[in-house]
Amino acid sequence: MEGTAVVLDYTVGESVSAFLAKKRQLLIGGEWVDAASGKTFPVYEPATGEIIAHVAEGEKEDIDRAVKAARKAFESGPWPNMTPSQRGKLIWKLADLLEQNLEEFAELETLDNGKPITVSRAADVPLAVDLFCYMAGWATKIHGETIPISVPYMPGAEFHAYTLREPVGVVGQIIPWNFPLLMAAWKLGPALATGCTVVLKPAEQTPLTALRLGELFQEAGFPPGVINIITGFGESTGAPLAAHLDVDKIAFTGSTEVGKLIANAATGNLKKVSLELGGKSPTIVFSDADLAVAIPGAAGAIFFNHGQCCCAGSRLYAHKSVFDRVVDGVSAEAQKIKLGPGMDPTTEMGPMISEEQMTVVTGYIESGLSEGAKAVVGGKRSGSKGYFVEPTVLVDTNPQMKVVREEIFGPVVCVQPFDDDDLDRIAQEANDTIYGLAASVFTTNLSVAHKIAKKIQAGTVWINSHNVFDAALPFGGYKQSGWGREMGKESLNLYTQVKSVVATL
Ligand code: NAI
Ligand code: MG
Numbered sequence: 001m002e003g004t005a006v007v008l009d010y011t012v013g014e015s016v017s018a019f020l021a022k023k024r025q026l027l028i029g030g031e032w033v034d035a036a037s038g039k040t041f042p043v044y045e046p047a048t049g050e051i052i053a054h055v056a057e058g059e060k061e062d063i064d065r066a067v068k069a070a071r072k073a074f075e076s077g078p079w080p081n082m083t084p085s086q087r088g089k090l091i092w093k094l095a096d097l098l099e100q101n102l103e104e105f106a107e108l109e110t111l112d113n114g115k116p117i118t119v120s121r122a123a124d125v126p127l128a129v130d131l132f133c134y135m136a137g138w139a140t141k142i143h144g145e146t147i148p149i150s151v152p153y154m155p156g157a158e159f160h161a162y163t164l165r166e167p168v169g170v171v172g173q174i175i176p177w178n179f180p181l182l183m184a185a186w187k188l189g190p191a192l193a194t195g196c197t198v199v200l201k202p203a204e205q206t207p208l209t210a211l212r213l214g215e216l217f218q219e220a221g222f223p224p225g226v227i228n229i230i231t232g233f234g235e236s237t238g239a240p241l242a243a244h245l246d247v248d249k250i251a252f253t254g255s256t257e258v259g260k261l262i263a264n265a266a267t268g269n270l271k272k273v274s275l276e277l278g279g280k281s282p283t284i285v286f287s288d289a290d291l292a293v294a295i296p297g298a299a300g301a302i303f304f305n306h307g308q309c310c311c312a313g314s315r316l317y318a319h320k321s322v323f324d325r326v327v328d329g330v331s332a333e334a335q336k337i338k339l340g341p342g343m344d345p346t347t348e349m350g351p352m353i354s355e356e357q358m359t360v361v362t363g364y365i366e367s368g369l370s371e372g373a374k375a376v377v378g379g380k381r382s383g384s385k386g387y388f389v390e391p392t393v394l395v396d397t398n399p400q401m402k403v404v405r406e407e408i409f410g411p412v413v414c415v416q417p418f419d420d421d422d423l424d425r426i427a428q429e430a431n432d433t434i435y436g437l438a439a440s441v442f443t444t445n446l447s448v449a450h451k452i453a454k455k456i457q458a459g460t461v462w463i464n465s466h467n468v469f470d471a472a473l474p475f476g477g478y479k480q481s482g483w484g485r486e487m488g489k490e491s492l493n494l495y496t497q498v499k500s501v502v503a504t505l
Contacts, residue, residue, distance in 0.1 A: 010343040016107045019212060024055040026062055026231065027214040029069030030224020036061040041233075043207060046114035046351040047341035047386045055207050058230035060240040063199065066228035067246050070170045070197040073225030079197065088139030091192055094220040095132035098125065101216070105209055109181055110342035112208045114350035114387075115305060117343055127469065128185035131487065134471035135189035142194060142492055149502070158505040165496045167195035168272060169248030172241040174262070175210075176254045177203035177353050178308040178409075184210045186486045187251050188227065189471075194495040199228045199247070201238050203254075205353050207231040234258065245269045251494065252276070253310075256407075256435075256480050263483075274484035274494045276310065276476055278407040279437030281458065282430035283313035283466065286443035287321045287421065293464055294322075294442035295329030298413075301440055301466035303337060303391050306349055307411040308357075310481075311438035313466055314408060316415040317429065323417040327395060330413065331377040334391035339382055351387040352410060358387035361410030368394050368403035373414070399432060407435070423448065427455035436478025440466040459485070 023040060025032040039057040044050065058066075073079050082090075098105065105128075106120035115124070144163030151157060171191050175183040180202060191198050202210040214229045230237055238258075242250050242265035249272035252262045256277040266273045283301045285294045301313025318326035340347035352358040362381050369375065378392030389410055397404050397414040404414050418426055430439060440462040443449050453461040459476045462468055469475065474485035484494045 010341070012107045012111065012343070013104055015101075015104045016111070019104075019108065019208070020053045020111075024053060024207070024211050024231070026056045026058050026066070027211070027227065027229040028062065028066045029072070029228065030218065035059065035232075036065070041204065043112060044205075044354070045111050046353055047343070049355070049386060052111055053208060055211065055231045057237075058201075058232040059236045062230050062232070063237065063240045063244060066199040066230050067170060067172075067241075067244050069225035069228050070199050071246055073223060074167075074170055074197040077225070078223040079226050080195065084140040084142070087192065087195060088136045090220055090222055091132050091136035091139065091189070094216055094222070095129050095136060097216045097220055098132065098213070099129045102126070102129075105181060105212065107343070108208045108212060110350075112206045113177060113180055114342050114353060116347045116350055117345055118347075119305070120342070124179060124182050127471070128181050131182070131185040131189045131471040135193040138190075138193045138489070138492060142496065144498065147500075154504075160503040160505055162501055164499045164501060166499055168495050168497050169196060170246060171196045171198050171495065172244065172247045172250045173198055173200045174238045174241065174250070174252045174254065175200070175202055177205040178305060178310070180206035181209040181213065183253055184213060186491075187253075190486075190491040190495050191251075192222075192226070194492055196249075196495050197226050199230060199241060201230050201232065201241055204231070204233045239265060242266060243268055247271055249273070249495070259482065272494070274486075275482040276484075276486055277435075277437075277480060277482045278409075279310045279312065279435045279477065279481050280315060280405070280407055280433045281311050281313050281435070281438040281440070282315045282317055282456070283440045284426060284430060284442065284452065285316070285318040285322060285326050286441070286445070286448060287319040288444050289322065289442035290444055290464075291322060291325055291329060295326060296333060297440065297442060297464065297466055298326065299330045299333035302413040303334065303349065303411050304467055306352060306389070307361075308353060308409050309467070311460065311467070312409070313438075313440055314413055315404060315430075315433075316413050317418050317426065318415060319421070320417040320419045323415070327376060327393065327415050330415065331393045334377045334393055334411075337391050339388050339390075341386065349391065349411065352389055353387070355387055357409065358389055361389050361408055361412065364403055364406070364408045364410070365392055365394075365412055368397060368401055368412075368414070371401050371403075373397045373401065373403060378411070399429070405433070421448075423452050423455060427452060431455075431457045434480045437476075437481035438462070
């Protein structure tokens with residue numbers, strides 16, 4: 001393995017250096033302002049552990065200011081008076097600006113998060129652009145219905161009844177660090193398409209692209225207060241947003257543990273809640289699978305984005321007739337992966353997001369090994385600078401082990417054999433988890449593929465692939481993986497509410 005990280009002397013664009021050089025403030029009511037406390041916090045580059053920027057540390061008072069600005073923008077001024085077409089055009093303009101600045105956003109994302117620059121360029125930024133374009137189109141297509149009604153206790157009466165689909169109001173959005181820009185897009189796109197206003201809290205590890213996006217919202221011409229951005233920490237910034245009595249809806253992506261805190265915090269005013277939480281997704285390789293597809297597919301399912309994906313295929317089930325070939329193949333793929341700083345264009349896997357996350361992941365590996373699992377490849381930290389972990393393939397695991405039950409959020413897969421083609425038994429094992437975010441199935445038998453897709457309790461099932469995302473495709477979790485769906489037409493339901501209007505003629 002090209003294990004040890006080498007830190008390169010890479011150069012970044014001038015606009016990126018200029019952005020990093022200046023203390024980054026909060027966006028409230030269309031103005032960039034310091035935190036009320038004047039506090040800031042450092043942002044680290046995970047490949048080196050060095051400080052690359054300083055951002056304002058928003059707290060409760062700043063959340064209050066931002067919610068006030070969002071409320072004002074929701075109720076008065078240009079935003080509520082804009083036509084759906086005008087709103088759609090603004091969102092499209094934002095998408096255009098983002099696309100024009102693709103390289104700058106890709107560099108910022110890679111510095112901040114550590115992911116390979118090739119991935120930021122090819123996936124994170126283009127997917128965010130696409131999401132905004134998709135949602136721009138929806139702005140003019142959100143509407144109620146006319147409904148013929150009968151009302152049996154009013155014989156002979158005539159009615160005209162219809163529904164209005166209205167924006168839910170001021171929305172708080174709390175996002176994680178694994179896809180910082182893309183998660184901001186998933187949240188902001190439907191909120192803006194439906195006419196809501198937003199207070200966005202980026203993850204403390206990765207606030208930079210959301211802040212730069214704030215500048216583009218201003219450049220695109222969004223009215224002040226429609227998008228407010230408060231950087232800060234979970235308990236001191238996220239929690240007051242989730243609990244705020246004048247926030248109508250809270251949308252969260254992150255750990256299941258914090259998702260439960262958010263749901264509790266929302267009870268004060270019973271604000272609407274949507275949650276996109278953790279996963280422990282199964283990848284199932286049947287005996288008839290095309291291994292030339294299944295092996296790279298299963299490897300990509302776990303190793304993409306360093307395993308820091310809520311939908312990572314972290315439990316791999318391979319039929320006993322192909323088990324050895326799958327283990328060998330996925331292990332060979334793991335060994336080929338080139339670790340390094342994200343800014344090196346030859347890097348295929350970057351560091352974990354933080355020292356804390358690296359310690360969590362290596363701790364899980366150690367717990368698996370101490371319970372009798374065996375690492376075919378990987379099994380420890382890579383190098384001593386930055387937060388790199390070796391891509392790891394574990395065998396000899398059992399369904400009781402922590403590594404099989406809990407979300408690791410790192411490049412660690414547990415491979416287990418199954419010994420028959422009884423779909424119910426396989427589905428039962430795949431479903432033996434508190435989570436239900438995603439799954440993938442590799443088989444050349446169409447009937448098996450669609451039958452198992454029905455039996456698996458997960459929000460997404462991929463057949464002969466993994467990690468296929470699109471702005472038009474709903475994404476979200478069954479069971480403790482969450483509430484509601486993001487992207488697609490489904491996501492609009494989370495940001496609107498329905499009013500029935502009845503006229504007696
Ligand atoms: P986290 O769930 O603590 O953080 C996610 C976001 O929630 C961040 O913006 C954070 O500031 C905020 N937050 C934290 N505590 C909060 C609170 N009490 N009230 C309101 N907001 C709060 O995730 P963390 O600590 O970064 O990672 C821990 C584990 O969570 C990971 O190892 C992984 O298993 C899981 N995770 C899952 C993600 C997903 O995409 N489903 C994304 C990030 C983490
Ligand atoms: Mg946390």
